[in-house]
Structures are given as structure tokens and as C-alpha cells.
Amino acid sequence: MRRRGVNAWMPGVLSLCVLSVYALASAHYARVWQDELTVWTYAVQRAPNKPRPHLQLALALMERHRFIEAQFVLDDTDRILRDASPMPRWDRRDAVSALQQNRLLLARAAGLGPTFR
Amino acid sequence: MTLMGWAVVIVAWLGVAVACLQTTQGIYEDHVQVAAAARRPIVLAPRGLARWLTWMQVQRFGAVPWQFRAINLALAAIVSGLVGLFVQRLGLTAWIAAGVMALHPLMIETVVTLSGRAELLAAIGVLGACVIATMGRMRWWTVLLSMACLGFGVLGKESAIVGVALVPLTWTFVHPRDHWTRVFWVGCAVLVLLLIAHRFDATWSDMAQPAVSWALLQSGAFLRVCALAVLPLNQTLDFDYDALPRLWFVAAGASVLVLGWIAVTAWHGWRVLGFSLTWILIVAVPRLLVQTPRSYFNEHQFYLALVGVALTASALADALTVHLATRRRVALFLA
Numbered sequence: 001m002r003r004r005g006v007n008a009w010m011p012g013v014l015s016l017c018v019l020s021v022y023a024l025a026s027a028h029y030a031r032v033w034q035d036e037l038t039v040w041t042y043a044v045q046r047a048p049n050k051p052r053p054h055l056q057l058a059l060a061l062m063e064r065h066r067f068i069e070a071q072f073v074l075d076d077t078d079r080i081l082r083d084a085s086p087m088p089r090w091d092r093r094d095a096v097s098a099l100q101q102n103r104l105l106l107a108r109a110a111g112l113g114p115t116f117r
Numbered sequence: 118m119t120l121m122g123w124a125v126v127i128v129a130w131l132g133v134a135v136a137c138l139q140t141t142q143g144i145y146e147d148h149v150q151v152a153a154a155a156r157r158p159i160v161l162a163p164r165g166l167a168r169w170l171t172w173m174q175v176q177r178f179g180a181v182p183w184q185f186r187a188i189n190l191a192l193a194a195i196v197s198g199l200v201g202l203f204v205q206r207l208g209l210t211a212w213i214a215a216g217v218m219a220l221h222p223l224m225i226e227t228v229v230t231l232s233g234r235a236e237l238l239a240a241i242g243v244l245g246a247c248v249i250a251t252m253g254r255m256r257w258w259t260v261l262l263s264m265a266c267l268g269f270g271v272l273g274k275e276s277a278i279v280g281v282a283l284v285p286l287t288w289t290f291v292h293p294r295d296h297w298t299r300v301f302w303v304g305c306a307v308l309v310l311l312l313i314a315h316r317f318d319a320t321w322s323d324m325a326q327p328a329v330s331w332a333l334l335q336s337g338a339f340l341r342v343c344a345l346a347v348l349p350l351n352q353t354l355d356f357d358y359d360a361l362p363r364l365w366f367v368a369a370g371a372s373v374l375v376l377g378w379i380a381v382t383a384w385h386g387w388r389v390l391g392f393s394l395t396w397i398l399i400v401a402v403p404r405l406l407v408q409t410p411r412s413y414f415n416e417h418q419f420y421l422a423l424v425g426v427a428l429t430a431s432a433l434a435d436a437l438t439v440h441l442a443t444r445r446r447v448a449l450f451l452a
Contacts, residue, residue, distance in 0.1 A: 008442075010441065011438045012118040012122060014434070014437070015122070015210075015216070016125055019220050020125070020129065022216075022222060023129035026133045026220055026221065026224070027136040029222045029349075029352055030136035031139065033225065033226075033229040033230075034140055035141060039145070043354055046351065046356070047353065047355055047357035047360075049357060050355060052355055091359075
């Protein structure tokens with residue numbers, strides 16, 4: 001009798017366990033999406049050689065007036081773009097253009113001259 | 118068990134919802150969506166409904182980030198409810214499928230971004246049409262209702278066009294012996310692909326890639342999201358596909374073909390599995406053909422395919438129940 005009960009409940013209990021794990025993972029991942037800074041910091045950790053997350057992270061840092069860190073992130077982007085990492089031509093072109101734009105934004109936001117690097 | 122299952126799913130969903138609402142800032146492309154909605158709020162075109170809903174919300178309550186997410190969560194709850202209803206009508210355990218749809222980490226990207234709203238509306242339209250397709254035989258009014266639901270979905274997002282193939286697929290599953298339904302379903306699937314190819318042809322022309330190269334790249338991205346559907350580890354919104362070797366994409370392309378073969382053969386043995394896999398592939402395959410170079414196959418694009426995953430999970434649990442019951446009966450017989 002006890003064994004029949006266990007057999008009948010097992011798939012349901014297993015499903016509940018899997019769903020609970022999914023729920024915990026979802027709650028954890030939702031915290032990553034709290035704001036621009038958390039989401040792009042996370043994205044940079046996951047894709048350290050991709051320009052776009054770096055460029056977005058630099059923007060998020062600038063929004064919070066963390067200019068020095070933004071400068072470091074933009075320098076990292078510059079390094080990635082100079083490396084011979086494989087990337088579609090238009091992706092590289094867009095990234096270079098966004099990098100220049102972000103550098104100008106940073107210089108303006110930090111009250112520095114256009115020669116600031 | 119069913120009652121307890123639903124209770125746990127609802128409580129867990131509330132927990133996830135609270136986690137999603139913890140935000141102080143519009144995120145990703147939210148500001149772009151708000152600006153687009155302000156420019157042209159009422160448009161009878163793909164994404165028009167999503168835009169109108171955003172415009173309406175900003176007009177009445179202002180651009181408050183957590184409220185954007187609250188509306189998305191409400192829409193996601195409707196989707197989960199529809200999945201539960203759909204799965205129940207197919208004779209499977211509803212709470213497991215609804216639970217997968219409501220709690221799976223792959224839905225987070227859709228729920229927390231304003232651009233994900235279009236995906237949610239599309240899913241509501243397609244699932245509404247599929248639920249109607251499970252209501253007995255095909256009649257003129259069910260066809261009309263299905264088409265109205267699909268129209269609603271397309272106004273949410275153009276990707277809902279895959280519903281034109283998903284609805285006949287559902288009919289085929291519910292009425293397996295109807296030959297003309299099968300013919301209709303195959304015809305519609307071809308039509309869908311042609312329509313999509315026509316609609317998006319020449320888009321992104323300056324970034325166009327050779328078709329095979331694009332299909333392989335998308336296969337790799339699709340396979341990664343499929344793996345995340347089973348084991349959601351290392352999720353990210355911007356995966357670095359350029360870092361992967363070419364061979365990996367070739368293997369991914371072959372894997373997608375194998376998945377297609379399994380889907381076809383499973384229809385003769387385990388029909389639910391065949392149905393679920395075909396569902397997932399119908400949602401994914403147009404993206405292997407249509408080039409959107411700035412957006413490789415990602416988690417929010419998998420949202421409608423997640424229904425197939427939910428169906429599979431439910432079918433697996435039911436099969437396990439049947440297996441255990443049969444084994445016990447055999448044991449009793451032998452004893």
C-alpha cells in the first residue's frame with residue numbers, strides 16, 4: 001500500500017522539485033536584470049571578448065558618474081577591437097563608431113577636453 | 118497532487134514576480150520602445166498592439182519601470198494559463214506545463230524588458246488560436262475565431278505568423294486520421310515560410326550573409342537555447358558566438374536536422390513528443406532562414422517554443438506515471 005502511494009506521487013514530486021529549481025534560477029536571474037549596471041556587468045563577465053556589452057557597461061557607468069571605471073571599460077573595448085578576434089565586418093564597424101561616440105560622451109560628461117583618453 | 122501542484126506553482130510564481138519587480142530603471146531598449154510608442158501610438162501593423170499598450174500605460178501611469186514589468190507579468194500569467202488549458206485539452210497534466218511556462222528562467226528576458234511585451238502578446242494570440250483548434254472538428258466559426266486570435270498575435274509581433282502552421286499542427290494532433298487536415302497543415306507551413314521570406318527579403322542588405330552561413334550560425338544559437346531549456350546555466354543576453362569554432366556550428370546544423378528527423382519519426386511512436394518537437398522547430402526554423410544579423414536566436418525569441426518544452430515536460434511526467442503503474446500491475450500479475 002505504501003509502495004503504491006510512493007509510485008503514484010513520484011512523477012508529481014519529481015516535477016515539483018524541477019519546477020522549484022527553475023523558480024530559484026528564475027528569481028536569481030531576475031536580480032541580474034535589476035538595472036543597466038547589473039545586467040551589463042553580468043554580460044561582460046559572460047562574454048569578456050565582445051565589444052557590445054563593454055560599450056553598454058561604459059554607458060551605464062557614465063550614467064552613475066563613475067567616469068574612471070567607464071574609462072577603463074572603454075579602454076578594454078579598444079583592446080578587444082584591436083585584437084584580431086573574429087567578428088563580422090559590420091559588427092566591428094558599429095563597435096568602432098559606438099566606441100568613438102562613448103569616448104566623446106565620457107569626455108563631455110566628465111567635463112574634460114576632447115583629447116581625454 | 119494536482120491541487121498541491123497548482124498551489125506550489127502559484128506561490129513560486131509570486132516569488133519570481135517579486136524578484137522581477139525589483140527595478141528602479143528602464144532597461145535594455147525600454148527607452149526606445151517608449152519613444153516609438155509616443156511617436157506612433159496607434160498602428161494596425163505588426164507590433165502595433167504592443168506599442169499602443171505601452172503608449173496607453175505611459176499616458177495613464179507614466180513611464181514607471183516596475184509597472185512595465187507588472188503588466189508583462191500579468192500577460193505572462195495569461196500565457197501560462199492558456200498553456201495549462203491547451204495542455205489539459207490535449208489530455209496531459211496541465212499544472213506541470215503551466216509551471217514550466219511560468220517559472221522557467223528562459224522567460225525572464227521576455228518579462229523584464231518592454232520589448233518582450235510584443236513576444237507575450239504574440240504568444241497569447243497563437244495559444245488562443247491553438248486552444249480553439251482543440252475544440253472539436255473544424256467549423257467555419259472556429260476557423261474565423263482562430264484567425265482573429267492569430268491577427269491579435271501578429272499585431273503583437275510578426276513572429277506570431279508561425280501560428281498559421283501551429284494551428285493546423287494542433288488540428289493534426291487532435292484529429293490524426295483526417296488526411297485533408299494534414300495536407301492543409303503542410304500547405305500552410307510552406308505558405309508561412311514564403312510569407313516570412315517575402316516580408317523580410319532584402320532587410321539588413323548591408324549585413325547580409327550567405328544563407329548557409331546564417332543558417333549554421335542560427336542553428337548554433339538555437340541549440341544553445343535548447344540546452345538552456347533543459348539546464349538553465351550560464352544564461353546571458355549577449356552570448357559571444359564569434360568565439361566558438363566553425364565546426365561547432367556545423368555540428369549544430371547537423372543536430373537540428375537530427376532533431377527534425379526525431380520529430381518526424383516520433384509521430385509514429387510517441388505522438389506527444391513528435392508534436393512538441395515539431396512545435397519547437399516550427400517556431401525556430403523561420404529564424405534560420407530570415408536574416409536578422411543584429412539579433413541571433415536568443416531567449417525571448419524562444420518564448421513561444423517554450424510551449425513545446427512545457428508539453429514535453431508534461432508528457433514525460435505522464436509517461437512516468439503510466440510506466441510505474443504498468444510495472445506495478447505486471448509485478449502483481451507475476452506474483
